[in-house]
Amino acid sequence: MKSIKILERLLAAIPIMIGVAILVFLFVRLTPGDPVDLMMGSAGSVSQQEIQALQEEFDLDKPLHVQLYIFLKDVVRGDLGDSFTQREPVTDIIGRALPATIELAFGAAFFAVLFAIPIGVYSAVKQNSITDRLSMAFSFLGISMPAFWFGIILIIVFGVKLGWLPISGRLDYGFNFPSVTGLYLIDTVLARDWPALKNAVLHLILPSIALGMQLLAVLARVTRSSMLEVLRQDYVTLARAKGLREFIVIVKHALRNALIPTITVLGIQIGVLLGGNMIIETVFAWPGLGRLAVDSIFSRDFPLIQGVVMIYAFTYVIANLVVDVLYTYINPKITL
Amino acid sequence: MLEIKNLAMAFETERGLVRAVNKVDLSVAEGEVMGIVGESGCGKSVTLLNILGLVPHPGKVLSGEIMFQGEDLLKKSKKEMRDIRGKDIAMIFQDPMTTLNPVFRIGEQIRESMRIHGLFKDVKGGFFKSARKHAEKDRAVELMEEVGIPSPETRYHNFPHEFSGGMQQRALIAIGLSCKPKLLLADEPTTALDVTIQAQILALMQKINQEHGAGIILVTHDLGVAAEFCHKIAVMYAGRIVEQGRTEQVMDNPHHPYTQGLLRSIPKMSSKKDRIEPIPGGVPDLAELKEECAFYPRCAKAHDKCLSQEVPMFDAGEGHTVRCYLYG
Known part of the structure; x- marks a missing residue:
């Protein structure tokens, strides 16, 4: 069904x-x-x-x-024409760039969710504590900070000054593994090329943080406010009256309900991450769709612009569908 | 079995201490049904939450003891209280529509209490403890049948929104009963339901009381419900118990002017009067309560003595107690 x-x-x-x-x-x-x-x-x-x-x-x-x-x-017929400037099929060009963008978008979303949900939950549970106030102040900073500026700061601090992390591209030279999905994290695992996997992960860290920071801030706020709402509900009191440990009350009974608005925001934002990361891709020399879009617009490469925009539109459609399907799992009142 | 002695608790607010429960004494024997009646905001529900140790922030217990089976619940550790909650003392809430967790299946929610209190922990065998899960499920289905949920095998897998209000309250009662509690706290369990369902739910609770021998504290603002269902009644006003006794004592021969006023304000089919008689005035602000009689401003029989000091409980004979100088 x-x-x-x-x-x-x-x-x-x-x-x-x-x-x-x-x-x-x-x-x-x-x-x-x-x-x-x-x-x-x-x-x-x-x-x-x-x-x-x-x-x-x-x-x-x-x-x-x-x-x-x-x-x-x-x-x-699935043919988007040939690029004017690169003289090869647009589908081939996009096929090379899309996995890079997907990998970065999911890296950013992963980073954001990983921190936003614990921060949001903790802030709600300890409402008005120092931790709550601090994390909400930081999230305000995260929302108002321009991503490209934050990216540059990350490059300067972690790439240039400390030298901990690579600052451009998806991979260093010298790695060789068969391209199956185009997603390096998956391809390297398929090829069991662990050094390459490590290298790809390291390359992903800084751009993911730069791209995901705003999302983290937004999600933390959404999670906090919906959690505050849910914690007042009768079913949370019932969970306590059953004799459940407070941790289980919060993570099982409250969070499942509080995540519903968080997932809505995440769904919309995944579309934005896939389509709106031209600046971050440029700052980190990430060979994805965003850079392709910028280049194709400057050269008036009509078929390539058309192809990129259509892919953007399609990812929105897909992201919406995924969110709607996810909804049915998290909220039993909703059916497709 | 349960004995509350001199319990006082308050909420710390910006306007000062709001004394929600003030020097309350209550006792419930095994298998007894105790009714607490009073207007909204008089401290009935908070008294119940106190018994479970679930008073929301910024509530604080100021003094008193809650003796349950010989031990003071207020002195128990968090862990010890968790073991009592849902197992020895279970609670049924006012609004079934908001009390079941919307994202879990009814059956799972009934099963959960059994699992955390290890009701079937001795049942071994099967992958992923499947034998224990089956035992829990069988018991849950049995309970659903007992509380009157039709075709429990199918309903077990439903979500709360697929249940009507009455069925949801039955499911909540099944949750409450799952670990065979000795005491059931019912916080206006029928208020949110329509009248025919109310009667069914009350009949169900009466059956539970008789068959399981569970003691019940029923909080209600419906005097009719209390009269029909309870062995003993305590009338609360502004955080204090103003009258307490066996149901017939309180109902047939109300002593406190507040209880008398409450009973007069019930519309009766038999009476020829056009209007019911309300109690004049409103409920006092709990933040501004003093030691004097809180009912004084609304009382027709008030005199100067009522203002002078705290009114003690007077014995009106045969265990019927009243907090009023008229009987001192």
Whole structure:
């Protein structure tokens, strides 16, 4: 039953994705700047024939509706076209960059959840204590601090001054393991290449912290406030009246309920982490989608921009679906 | 079995000490049903929470003893209290809709008390203690049947939101009964339910009292319920017990002006009067209570002596006690 509902939701994503495809196609062509001009460099260095040849190659000489038709026809078959600048299929380029972004997003989410939930719970249980006030002050700092600035501070402190952690890229040179999923943490485990795994993890730490800090702060606050609400509920008193230890009362009976709003926020934010990390990827030279998006926009690489935006939209759809499914497990009142 | 002596507790607030329970004496014998009646905020429910040691922050016990089976519960360690809660003394709450945990199945919630109190800890065998789990489940289903939940085998796997209010209260009673407690604390167990269900739940509790021999303290603001169901009644006003005695003593021959007022304010089908007779005035602010009679401002029979000092409990004969100078 549940899997049928999930399939339904995935099918419902198809019209959404087609809508996204049409919109992004139009908006990209509305922006000023011509890809062929940008490729040709300064005016007059190439002949009119060469420009025309390129325009023909990219189908830019055709009327807009014909271009759209060609684009949509390809999209339906899973072909996002060839990149203007890199001259290879957009799907291949994205296929290389997407795992890097996913790995970073989950690294950041893991870091955030790992600390946010204990902090939020502890603050709620010890409401108005020094620890509570301190952690809420820090979370305020975390929310208001720009991520790129925090990233640079991390690089300076842990990378440059202390030299503890690598500050750019996903891996040092010299490692060689077969790429199965593109996610280094998984590929290295599959290849049982432990030194490479360690190296990949080390590379992931600083960007994950930089990217996850705001999420940590938000989640800690959400968890704290919903926990405060839940701790006042009758079922918490009943749990105590049953003779349960306070730790079990809090972790089993209260937290399960308090996590419902936390998961909502996390779900929305995972989408943001996947789609909004251009700055962090640039600061840490992380070869992911964010950097690809920035580069493709500067070079007006239409197919690549379209591909990246469509992937972003798709990750939002998927993240929402995952959250909705998670909901049904954590809150029995909700069905898909 | 349970004897509360001179219990006083207060909440520390910015406005000073709010004395929610003031020099309360209560006793419940084995198999006895004790009713505590009074208006909202008079300290009935807090008295129950005190027995379990579950008074919420910033509540503090100021003095007194709560003797249960010869031992003072107020002197017990946290661990010892946890062993008593849910096992020897169980509690049933006012609002079943908010008292069951919404994210766990009914059966699991009934089973939980048995597990933590090791009811079937001697049952060995099976993977992951499956034999013990089966024993617990069988007992839970049995309990659900006993409290009147239809098709308990199926209902065992339901979530609380799939139960009606009455069924939820039955499930909560099953939780309370799971470890065969000697004392059941019922905090207005029927207030949130509609009238027909109220009667069913009360009948169920009466059956439990008779068949299990469990003592019950029933907190209620419904005098009718108390009259029908309790062996003894204590009337509370502003944190103090103002009258206590056997049900017929208190109901048929109320002594304290407050009890008399309460009984007069019950609408009666038989009476020809158009209006019921309310007690004039309102409940006093517990933060501003002094030692004098708290009912003084609302009392028709008040005189100067009531203000002069703390009113002691007077014996009106045959164990019927009243906190009023009219009987001194």
